[in-house]
Amino acid sequence: MRESSRMEQLLDDTSLATAAALLLAAGTIVASLQLLRSRAGENPRANPDGPQWLLGAGGYLLLLALAARGLTIRGWPLARRYEILLLSAASLALFYAFGFHGEHSALAGVCAGLVATPMLVLNLLFTPSGVREPQPLPPLLGGTWFPVHVLATVVSYGGLLLAGSAGILGLVSGGSAESSGIPRQLDEVAYIGLSWGYPWLTLGMIAGAVWSWESWGVFWSWNSKEVLSLSTWALCALAFHTRRLKGWRGRPHRVVLGLVLLVLLLTLLVSQRLAQQAVPGIEYVF
Amino acid sequence: MVREMRPQQIARRCWNFLASRRLSVFLFLGAVALLLLGIFVPQPAPPPLPGGGIAQTELAPSRDSRFLHWVGAARAAALQGVAAALLLNGFVCTVDRAGRVWRTVTRAVPRRLPDEAYERAPARLGGVHPERLPHLFRGLHNVGSSPEGARFFYGERGRWTPLGTLFTHLGLLFLLAAAIAHGTTSSSTHVVLEPGSPTALPTRSKCLLTLTGMAGDSPGEGVRIEVDSGNRLGRLLLTPARSRSACGVRLYVSTYGLAWQATAASAQGLELPVHYPEAAEWLHFTEGQTAGTFALPAQGITGTVIPSPDALSGRPAEPLRLRLERAGGAVLFDSTVEPSGEREVGGIRLAWQTGVFVQLKAVTDPGFPWLVAGGGSLVLGACLVLWWRPRRVWARWTPDGVLAVRTDRGPLPQ
Numbered sequence: 001m002r003e004s005s006r007m008e009q010l011l012d013d014t015s016l017a018t019a020a021a022l023l024l025a026a027g028t029i030v031a032s033l034q035l036l037r038s039r040a041g042e043n044p045r046a047n048p049d050g051p052q053w054l055l056g057a058g059g060y061l062l063l064l065a066l067a068a069r070g071l072t073i074r075g076w077p078l079a080r081r082y083e084i085l086l087l088s089a090a091s092l093a094l095f096y097a098f099g100f101h102g103e104h105s106a107l108a109g110v111c112a113g114l115v116a117t118p119m120l121v122l123n124l125l126f127t128p129s130g131v132r133e134p135q136p137l138p139p140l141l142g143g144t145w146f147p148v149h150v151l152a153t154v155v156s157y158g159g160l161l162l163a164g165s166a167g168i169l170g171l172v173s174g175g176s177a178e179s180s181g182i183p184r185q186l187d188e189v190a191y192i193g194l195s196w197g198y199p200w201l202t203l204g205m206i207a208g209a210v211w212s213w214e215s216w217g218v219f220w221s222w223n224s225k226e227v228l229s230l231s232t233w234a235l236c237a238l239a240f241h242t243r244r245l246k247g248w249r250g251r252p253h254r255v256v257l258g259l260v261l262l263v264l265l266l267t268l269l270v271s272q273r274l275a276q277q278a279v280p281g282i283e284y285v286f
Numbered sequence: 287m288v289r290e291m292r293p294q295q296i297a298r299r300c301w302n303f304l305a306s307r308r309l310s311v312f313l314f315l316g317a318v319a320l321l322l323l324g325i326f327v328p329q330p331a332p333p334p335l336p337g338g339g340i341a342q343t344e345l346a347p348s349r350d351s352r353f354l355h356w357v358g359a360a361r362a363a364a365l366q367g368v369a370a371a372l373l374l375n376g377f378v379c380t381v382d383r384a385g386r387v388w389r390t391v392t393r394a395v396p397r398r399l400p401d402e403a404y405e406r407a408p409a410r411l412g413g414v415h416p417e418r419l420p421h422l423f424r425g426l427h428n429v430g431s432s433p434e435g436a437r438f439f440y441g442e443r444g445r446w447t448p449l450g451t452l453f454t455h456l457g458l459l460f461l462l463a464a465a466i467a468h469g470t471t472s473s474s475t476h477v478v479l480e481p482g483s484p485t486a487l488p489t490r491s492k493c494l495l496t497l498t499g500m501a502g503d504s505p506g507e508g509v510r511i512e513v514d515s516g517n518r519l520g521r522l523l524l525t526p527a528r529s530r531s532a533c534g535v536r537l538y539v540s541t542y543g544l545a546w547q548a549t550a551a552s553a554q555g556l557e558l559p560v561h562y563p564e565a566a567e568w569l570h571f572t573e574g575q576t577a578g579t580f581a582l583p584a585q586g587i588t589g590t591v592i593p594s595p596d597a598l599s600g601r602p603a604e605p606l607r608l609r610l611e612r613a614g615g616a617v618l619f620d621s622t623v624e625p626s627g628e629r630e631v632g633g634i635r636l637a638w639q640t641g642v643f644v645q646l647k648a649v650t651d652p653g654f655p656w657l658v659a660g661g662g663s664l665v666l667g668a669c670l671v672l673w674w675r676p677r678r679v680w681a682r683w684t685p686d687g688v689l690a691v692r693t694d695r696g697p698l699p700q
Contacts, residue, residue: 141527142525142527142528143527143528194672195672195673196672198668198672199665199668199669199672199673202661202664202665202668203661203665205661206657206658206661206662206664206665209657209661210658210661213536213651213654213657214528214529215526215527215529215538216529216538216647217474217529217536217538217647217649217651218649219464219468219651219653219654219657224325227321227324227325228325230321231318231321231322234314234317234318234321235314235318237314238311238314238315238318241307241310241311241314242311244307245307245308245311248311259318263322
């Protein structure tokens with residue numbers, strides 16, 4: 001009995017998520033230091049893969065936290081916004097850990113950490129404990145296509161959040177695409193993120209449409225998540241076009257990437273509240 | 287000075303304009319702006335839900351969208367116009383790029399470069415033994431040698447991946463077909479299945495559906511339905527999250543609830559009529575309804591059935607309260623009874639039974655296969671273009687052990 005309660009304490013998802021937040025913050029700091037050293041022309045790194053290890057470990061801890069919640073409810077831990085935010089932070093951290101080595105890795109680490117860490121910390125600080133309790137999925141959200149839809153979408157968020165973050169940093173750091181240096185490298189980081197996220201987002205939306213059709217006979221119903229996802233998808237398609245169009249590269253392209261980040265954050269944070277305002281008591285927004 | 291333009295030139299300009307990436311950018315911007323505006327700016331209210339009478343558990347999740355009026359946004363002429371223009375742009379782009387992409391993927395590529403190209407190769411490795419070459423660069427094949435002993439290698443991957451651009455644009459056109467098919471030919475009707483009696487589908491009169499039971503102790507866990515399509519008898523298990531196809535339509539559990547029915551006979555054994563609200567054959571307990579009434583008009587008797595909360599959630603095995611009154615208000619009977627039974631009251635013999643009714647939604651939507659084809663094409667195209675970039679590598683090994691390598695996309699990573 002004592003053993004099992006000790007195990008439960010060890011697998012307590014809040015502790016795991018807190019540890020993950022610390023790792024993500026440490027990874028961001030290490031990546032920033034590496035970037036500053038390389039900018040100053042110093043030998044950049046004693047351990048070049050430090051940020052990847054730290055952010056990757058943070059991502060794995062978040063997956064472990066979600067697995068613990070899944071074991072508690074004996075199902076997919078995908079019913080709460082709290083869980084979707086944990087999964088998105090994990091997706092971003094793991095995408096960075098596996099997708100970037102060598103060139104641009106410190107810069108991409110800063111971009112990933114600057115989004116994943118605040119997202120996780122704010123989620124931990126501002127989600128009330130009652131709302132944080134794991135909850136099984138209602139029967140309506142069962143079926144094969146629902147987890148496919150959610151997981152594909154969240155995997156896409158990893159790449160797209162990174163692309164958006166790189167776009168915003170590119171805007172802040174100034175310069176044009178034609179100039180060399182940080183903005184141009186940020187554009188490349190953003191492209192890698194977009195390239196990873198876009199097919200997954202498309203797959204997630206199609207899987208959502210199939211799930212919706214299987215569950216209630218409508219494949220598109222213009223609800224809050226759908227409209228915001230469609231906006232994100234259209235903005236990504238726009239970013240692929242602006243990246244190669246003369247006159248739209250550089251700053252306008254980065255503004256589009258920044259909009260991708262903004263709409264993604266709206267999708268993750270606001271769409272449920274909008275729907276709850278309209279229909280009091282509604283628990284899940286698709 | 288006005289320059290005269292021939293019709294072909296005008297047509298060419300129009301075509302180039304429609305196929306331009308700049309137009310795509312503006313149209314995407316317009317679409318995003320309208321979608322985001324639709325979220326925050328109130329839109330005209332959409333028409334009310336069809337067939338919204340019975341609603342024990344409304345399982346459709348689109349109520350919020352109706353409140354937030356995105357349906358209205360989608361119907362706005364501006365958004366429809368931008369979407370149509372975007373699809374026209376996509377179609378013209380597909381046709382315009384098809385030839386170019388095809389030429390790119392089928393173009394003959396020299397497998398051996400002029401000597402100067404190798405001399406200026408950005409990547410040069412020294413001390414390479416020819417035996418190690420396959421380990422150094424997988425996929426390189428020997429494409430010849432020179433009299434001086436130099437060997438030439440060539441490798442490529444992802445030759446066909448530019449076709450992914452066409453797949454993505456084609457996917458958008460399939461989605462257009464899905465939207466058109468959905469808008470013009472889809473249908474959705476509701477059918478109520480009473481316990482035990484067959485009901486014909488409104489759109490397929492030869493198809494009879496009979497509710498034969500439940501998977502658990504409530505319809506929320508699933509209902510068993512027998513389908514008689516005229517030439518074939520089949521059985522289906524439907525749950526709120528699991529729809530099934532039968533008779534060419536897709537069936538969904540839309541609502542369910544408790545159903546109650548009574549038969550009455552006089553002391554002489556003559557059957558007496560029993561009337562239910564809305565001329566139904568059963569008393570339906572819809573969402574929010576805690577009691578139902580029926581009448582025996584010939585005797586001036588009114589009955590009230592009050593199920594327990596458990597029974598109201600669709601569990602027909604729970605006891606319920608039955609109350610019978612004469613027209614003047616005199617109470618003939620008021621007691622808790624079993625879900626099925628009979629009783630003699632005021633000179634009549636009343637028998638009753640309890641069951642569940644299920645309202646199904648029967649949907650036909652020819653747009654769905656197009657949606658799947660479009661989505662598949664989009665995903666396939668995006669993966670090809672974005673994840674599998676074409677690359678060509680040329681290498682020359684000289685007897686002094688120097689391997690000169692160049693690619694069509696800058697130097698190879700070390």
